[in-house]
Amino acid sequence: MSDDSSVLAGLDRSRIALYAVLLGMVAFYLAPLESGLMTAFKTTDGFRATTPFAPPPAGEFTFDAWQVAFERLSTGLTNSAMMAIPATILSAFFGSIAAYGLTNLSWRGQIGVLALFVAGVFIPYQAVLVPLTQFWSFVDLGARIPFAFVDDYQGLINLSITHTAYGIPICTVLFRAYYATIDEEMIEAARLDGASAMTIYRRIILPLSVPIFAVTLIYQFTQVWNDLLFAIVLVSDPSNRVVTVALNQLQGSFVQQYNLQMAGAFIAALPTLIVYVLFGEQFAKGVAGNT
Amino acid sequence: MARLELDSVTKRFGEGDGSVLAVDDVNVDIADGEFLVLVGPSGCGKSTTLRMVAGLESITDGEIRLDDQRINDQAPAERDIAMVFQSYALYPHMTVRENMRFGLEESTDLPADERNARVEETAGMLDITELLDRKPGALSGGQRQRVALGRAIVREPKAFLMDEPLSNLDAKLRSQMRTELQQLQEDLDTTTVYVTHDQTEAMTMGDRIAILDAGELQQVATPLEAYHRPANRFVGSFIGEPSMNFVDCGVDDGALLGEFEVPVDGPDESRIGLTADDEDDRQLETVEFRYPLGADVRDAVAGSAEAALGIRPEDVLIEPVTADDESDAAAAGASPLGDAAADHVFGGIVTVVEPMGDENVVHVTLDDGPELVATVNGLRRIDSGTRVRVGLPADAIHVFDGDTGEAVHSRSLDDAELDERRV
Structure with a gap:
């Protein structure tokens, strides 16, 4: 006792x-x-x-900062969503297909191609800024594709495509690690069952990829949403400004409005938080390698 | 229903100097409806051979024909062959029903209701109807095994290929599934190639067995033929449990003569349980093991300088030496030694006894050197350390050429009916 x-x-x-x-x-x-x-x-x-962590003193509590921040960021939020959602989905999807081709199918020269993908992960953003701007001014989508939509959102489309391309290598590497754990005999069984490589992807690999899609979507969305460098360099039209650029401009030139900046930072970060909540459970499975 | 022929099939992995010859010139002709077991130790090329038939591995040289049609260049899907994998390879995100239906959806134009009917019918045959709506993750190993079988059967292919399908099951379930698989194959009457490393499965299941070693086909024969008339020393040692005894000898004037180094004080009880290191200290002397051969065997070994004597454990006869017949050893023709002639009887000592219930596995060391394994009736009581007389009857011995390992003489089978096809 x-x-x-x-x-x-x-x-x-x-x-x-x-x-x-x-x-x-x-x-x-x-x-x-x-x-x-x-x-x-x-x-x-x-x-x-007051000190920063103290609650607002009596009479000094206000929603004004939130309201102003939201008004000044709302265009940026919409623009960011229009740019980041397609970029995230596309880079995850292309990464998944590339990883399937590089992992579960076998063909001559695939190691060399894989090496290119891996090298792509390590290309620093700063190193490509100049060629990238030259590339987009040469491509000039707005002038080549005669849709008002393309002309209006040329900066966002350029940015979205750039992020998609930049995201594919890391997505491929993430998917590849996951696909390497998939039972090879299962894919052989499907081949014997008469399924083509594309059918195997669609009916077997894709349904089994949900957890790793959650991981890549969360990771890639956060990366693209938070990017400032490409957004500053590639987007000149103020109507195409994304939220990170807008947030940066909340900084006043003479007076630091900390309340406005803080409210703006929370508003700008909220979408990444929502994505975490939405895919959290699958994310955990993907990280734990649960097939 | 199909006849499957492997004609000089060769598989080489890699190119140039670094290449590995995995399968070397294998010829097997598998009759329609036959159950052929490919057996051999790991790495012998049996799985590679099966995968070449399935189309999962390219064929370096030779030809595979299904119903007289060359299938070398056909994709796996075009060959109309179903395979059961060791890992079962079920699709984890699909129910059992979807798993079984997948192949029908991808390889046939059957309407949906017919596909479902075929799945139901096959499930009924395998007794897995109540599992149809579960996913593989919710099934036991044995149930998954059945589903994997069902997925192959439902397609009604020309041939089944099975790659060690039972090796992930526990021993009891394995022997039960063995019987069931045989029954199933007999009912379906579909040509089947079954790969295993387990000689028991090979012996019990196959109409014929093909024994592979190091990529080379050693023998294709019925199980009893392979057991009683092994084509070479490898087959003799691989088929049968416990393994066949071999004594390496020279050929000398109508007899097999082996030289062995044994401790001067002879094999005795004090030796049991000693390791090789302990024995290093002992003084050794050279003794001769001499086995006189009958006239027919004498002719067979005439061309060989070296030969190996082979004898199955159940053919090694053992009789304990009792005090009163120690002086009277010449009376060896008596009961347990059967008709082993006096010069085929050797003195020895039992070193280890492994009781298996139905039989005892007895390890004996002969005074003349060789160590042999014998099996005797489980009800006979023999202790380790017992002095015994060991009979090696002339009609039970095999003789293998010392260089090539080829059998030059097999045991006589006057009392067997091996040439009849098994029913």
Whole structure:
């Protein structure tokens, strides 16, 4: 009896220590977020008068910053969504097909092609900025394709295609790691059952890829959504401005409106959070390698 | 229904100097409806051979014909062959019904209701109807095995190929499925090629077995033929459990003569359980094992300088030496040694006894050197350390050429009916 209680007490002590450490870590990681959130709800006087993590003082609580930020970012949010959603889906899809061809089918020279894909992962954005701008000014989609839509959104289309192309190598590598674990005999069985390479992809590989699609979609969407460099360089038309550029412009030239910037940062980050929530469960499966 | 012929089939992996010869000039003619078992140790090329028939592996040289049609260049889908894989290879995201229907959807133009009817019928035959709407993840190993079989059967192909389909099952289920598979194959009467490394499966299931070693076909024969008339030493050692005994000898004046080094103080009880290291300290002397041959065998080995004597464990006769007949060893013609002639009887000592229930596996070391394995009736009581007389009857021995390993003489089968086809 006494043994039991001492064991319990020991357990309790270690539990308490564990929770204390965990709570400390939670506070450490959440402090910047909390400070940002608090600042976003303060008036200009409010954030000048208080420390960042303190709640808004009486009379200094306001939604104004959120409202202004949303108004100034709304075009950017729509533009980003129009650019990032197709880029994410396309690069994941192409990555999946490429990985299938490079992993589950066998043909001469595939190692060389795979090496090109892997090399593609490591090309730094900065290294291609100049050729990329030259490329798009040469291609000049708006002048070549006579649709008003293309002309209006030329910057976004260029950006979207660039992100798709840039995303394919890393998506291919992610998919390839997953497809390498797929039972080879199963694919051979499907071949004997009379399925063509494309049918095997459509009816066997694709349905089994849901978890890894979740991983790539989350990863790729976050990458594309958060990109600032390509967006600044490739998009000149202000009506095609994406949210990261718009957020950058919330920074005033004379007065730092921290409340506006914080609210804007939360609004700009919200879509990536939503994507995590939507695909979270599948993401966990994909990361755990659950087939 | 089809006749399947492998004509000088060769498979080479890689090119030039680094290439590996996996299958070397294999010729087998498999009759319509026959159950052929391809057996051999791992890496012998049996799976590669099967995969060439399936079309999953290209054929370097030679020809494979199905119903007299060359299929070398046909894609797997065009060959009308179904295969059962060791891992079962079921599609995990589809139900059993969808798994079985997949092949029908992809390779036939059957209308949907007919496809479903065929799936139901096959499922009924395999007793898996109640599993049809489950996914493979919810099935036991044995059930998955049945579904994999069902997926092959439902297509009604010209031939079945099975690649170690039972090796992932536990021992009891395996022997049960063995019987069931045989029954099924007999009912369907579809040409089947079955790959296994397990000689028990080969012996019990096949109409004929083809034994492969290092990519080369060693023998194609009925199981009993392969057992009693092995074409060479490899087949003799591979088929049968426990394995055939071999004694390497020279040929000397109508007898097989082997020289062995044994401890001076002879094999005795003190030796049992000692390791090779312990024996290093012992003084060795050379002894001779001499086995006189009958006239017919004498002619057969005339051309060989070296030969191996082979004898199945069940043919090695054992009789304990009791105190009162120690002096009277010449009376060896008596009961347990049967008709082994006196010069085919050797003194020895039992080193290990492995009781299996129905029989005892007895390891004996002869005074003249060779170590042999014998099986005796499970009810006979023999302890390790017992001195025994060991009879090696002349009509039970095999003789293999020392260089090539080819059989030059097989045991006599006066009392067997091997040439009749099994029913």
